[in-house]
Amino acid sequence: MARRALILVEGHRSIGLRYVQAAQRLGLYPITLSADPTQYDYLAAEDIEAIHVDTDNLDALIRECSRLRATYNIAGITGFTDLDESLYATVGKLCRHFDLPGPNPASVERCCDKFAQRQLLAKAGVPVPAYRLAANATEVESSAAEIGLPVIVKPAAGSGSSGVRLCRDVDEVAEHTAYLFGGKHTWVSSPRILVEEFAQGPFYIVHIMGYEVIGIEAGAFDPPPHFVFREGTFPAPLTDDEYKRIVDVSLSCLRAVGLGWGPTCIEFRWTKRGPVVIEVNPRISGGPQPVQLAYGVDLIAEHIKLVMGEEWDLRGRHSHISAWRCLLPDRDGILDWIDGDSRATAVSGVAEVKIYVKPKTPIVRKGDYRDSMGYVIAASPSLAQTQAILQRAVDLISWSITPFPTE
Template sequence: MTAFLLLVESNTTGTGREFARQAADLGAVPVLVAADPGRYPYVREDGLRHAVADTTDPRAVLDVAAELRHEGEVRGVTSSSEYYVPVAATVARALGLPGPDPQRVTSCRHKGEQRRTLHAAGVPVPGFAVVTTEAEAEEAALRLGPPVVVKPVLGSGSLGVRLCPDGRTAAKHAADLLSRTANERGMSLPREVLVESYLTGREFSVETFGTDVVTVVAKHVGPLPDFVETGHDVPAAVPDGLHDELADVAVRAVRALGLGWGAAHTEIRLEDGRAHVVEVNPRLAGGRIPDLVRLALGTDLVRAQVAAALGEPAPPAAARHGHAAIRFLTADGPGTVGATDEALAGARAVTGVADAALYRTPGEPARRATDFRDRLGHVIAAADGPGRARQAAEDGLARLRTALQHHENPGETE
């Protein structure tokens, strides 16, 4: 009997394609359920089976599952996109299939509800306030900072996240966020904004599977006032004491939120030497972190997540103790993409570089990065030591950067 794995939408970069490939490798037929399958080029390129449905409505996805029962058995339901994790969990629960608690992941995705839950459980978090007006945002900024970070209560990829130096700027940015009725996927947004204290220390993430820590990741972020992730190092080169503190606070957060099924990605910042949870995402990490984990540690998180959705045990982790790093190409200002072939060849020639890619073609515009969509390419490196992996990624990035042509006059591309 044919076994199907329903993939509810996908992320547009990173692991979406790999979810489908791993499902096939595990003996299941992947079926992408999407409102617009054409959004994902790999559907056509890989000949991936797909079905069109309103993926904001679990009943519509259940209708797809019902149709597939004429051909076989739906064995699992999951999503590689954070936006659709609650829908996938709801459908899996309705079908009696493995998955996280739908109510828990829905609450977790609301950053305000998540903060309240973590704070009540004694997990260190930044000071915060959920506001619904400009005036409330300004008052919260003056009470919690300034400066403060202002962000949507529902979001991903640092979209709409900004450091605001004073109350008036916080109010203005909050007003802009509150005026948005839908996100980039067309999903409705609540009229709420999160204002939080700005933490100034180093940033990390902790990748967990269930309640087990897989690795601690050192994160690199671009220039303020935006929070674009420009690189990651796996595993983070930190003292044992700090590693244990980061791991402990992440597991406490996962348990407090009632997660503990499959992968979770917990973002943490230090303040006064103490780890504070910025947010927990009930999904695999983005930013090609699963690729780094596989290269450095031999643990395939994508395969593990797909196996869990299919009700199979996670594949054993390979005994590897290497290091991997990624650096993303971003522009400092307006410009265009130039000679890509030469830049890619140069980056790939660096010893230790495992992969290099550009996301734009010659002649396409570039601008200063304000969120993940403005990243222009990446270099991934692997080595037996953290310093060597980082250096290879940075050397490769320097060569990849030759593909950018900057314009002195911002008006040329704005």
Template sequence: MTRPWFALLESNTTGTGRQFAAAARARGLRPVLLARDPARYPYVADDGLDSRTLDTADPAQVLAVCAGLARDGGLSGITSSSEYYVAAAARVATALGLPAPDAEAVARCRDKSHQRRALAAAGVAVPGFRAVTSVAQAVAAAADLGPPVVVKPVTGSGSAGVRLCADAGEVAEWAARLLGGDGGPTGPILVETAVRGPEFSVETFDGVVRAVVGKRLGPEPWFVEIGHDVPAPVPAAVRAELGETTRRALAALGLGWGAAHTELRLSAAGPVVIEVNPRLAGGMIPAAVRAATGLDLVDAVIARASGGAPRAAAPAAGHAAIRFQLLAAEGRVAAVRGRAQAVASPGVVAAHALTVPGAVVTRTHSFQDRLACVVAAGHDAAAAQRNAERAAPLFSIDIQAVQDGYEGGRGR
């Protein structure tokens, strides 16, 4: 009997996309990647994954390809591991009568200014904010809110384009960069009050809190996530408070179907929602949740989108930690070594290089600065953290400087 197709609309690039395909296979489905350029994802060739090349920004093309898959063996579902395509996948699923979240609620949620307004109207704490379309408006908004402020795109993920600005000069410089191009947005940007306090994420599925994660951030003025701890090493009462705030936020936004990844800061006055992402977490957080709790959130997403039953949680270590190796020098990647050593290190459950030989790496002050990742488990928080911190440096990533066409050797 021919196995039904399961469509993946584009992919993220940090591991979860590959796991989505593997989870679909494990459920007896035939995963197929729909992408503008399938070769952009090395795992497609490595894993022999079926793919279709199309303009994934064209809803009519996506719908037509999915309808064709439905005629050719049946289509059990469609989803995406990429934040940019979750709403589009939901619209196609709805059109074909397949399981899906509320596509319009997902689309609205991706606009952070709309999200802020909806949460504030529901009484959920959010930073003070202004959506602006000019440098002058950004400077005025920062003066009104009071420094320091965070200036960032209205849409996006992975800390891309997000910067803490201490004064009017920094606000003007960063707003000009975002509004003027340089790979940034061409529409509104956000200026918002900088909330002080530790940062967390709450991972939910069907509106139920599955894990509260402690985030580790790199140095300001940037917000690069350099590690995660599961569960967050705070009292249970604090985790409960973060979870309750998240549930209120999801209700206010009309979400609650499937996975959501909510980021919060714990201020002196209590939890403040930084943003709600209507998708599964990235950054290998699902692998850490699985190691700590036994719950496979990737499989849960595939099950929900294909109408299958979720699996029960497996035995687990109780604690897990993620640590990244960060970019130390710009240039061309000459070699990536050390994965075998990292995998063999005590407590490690996953280890991945996030770059490949030949890639040109530059400092972006975003998730793209992360070149390798390890997930480690432990019997307590300290053990998990120690295991991850021991293993992450075992990756050796050789980088050659590129200057005026000449490449000179530089190490990590």
């Protein structure tokens, strides 16, 4: 009898290993297809089979999966990558080719185009920030003037807050536009800029599977102008009315963009007019662990069950409060040393301490998810206790960065 395999297209620095481990626990043999398998450290560390394939080429992926089917029983196909969500649309097309459960590629593509997403949400009456699409610097400047400063200037496609900036005056608008169009930013599609109203207020992330809202997370960023995640708490401290309003808008989002299969995470700001949708992401959150620690629901394992066409179970096993903090550098330079992670791990209530960087690594802040040097996550029965545990653990971690020499 052929061995059952789970095909993972590309990988992810924070959740890739969790998918591999969950697949193994479910009795599956994980195989990663990647344009560059060496970029995912966990593949070699865990001796996971990885095959070099051009993952931008659907035909190449179909050929490789067809070849693998001669040896394995392919139970399911899924995938992810840190920077380009459009890969998930390719995964959907691959699933359809092999008649396997998967996301609707057209719905995923609509979400990946942030302008198209905004149009669909606005047409459905979903509250979104004022927005304009711009193809050149003149259009960016006129859009900012129409909306009114401050504005968010960002690529119309991409993820991880890459290229996203708060611009408070016309000089900052011109500076960031020049950066995006100047060849330094890596575009995942044709260069187009979205100019948006800066929706101000507390930030929330809604975790959804299918049409079921699992819970709402509160998040916070490092200081502007960029949007680098600093910390989060799950579940968010919300009133029943606030929770219901966010859930109602979330379900409206799913209907508007045609989602409803598999994981989705939706980002909100709670503004003076209530919940305003910042983004609908047609994928699992890059940090599903807070949900598991708080409720005992392993979103990754349940997603894999869905991918296999099996029944899932999103019922909570317990009710705790989880919280996490990113380890963010305060300067660019060479990382001399970073330590204390073993002491932090030993703190009762700490679930995980993860360090991404090694000593002697150059630290160059980019203003997006790549700035994080690691994270600490904790959980306990109460918010105050969890926050105290987290703070104690973070205080045990220290590092030294020597600034680059100046000219």
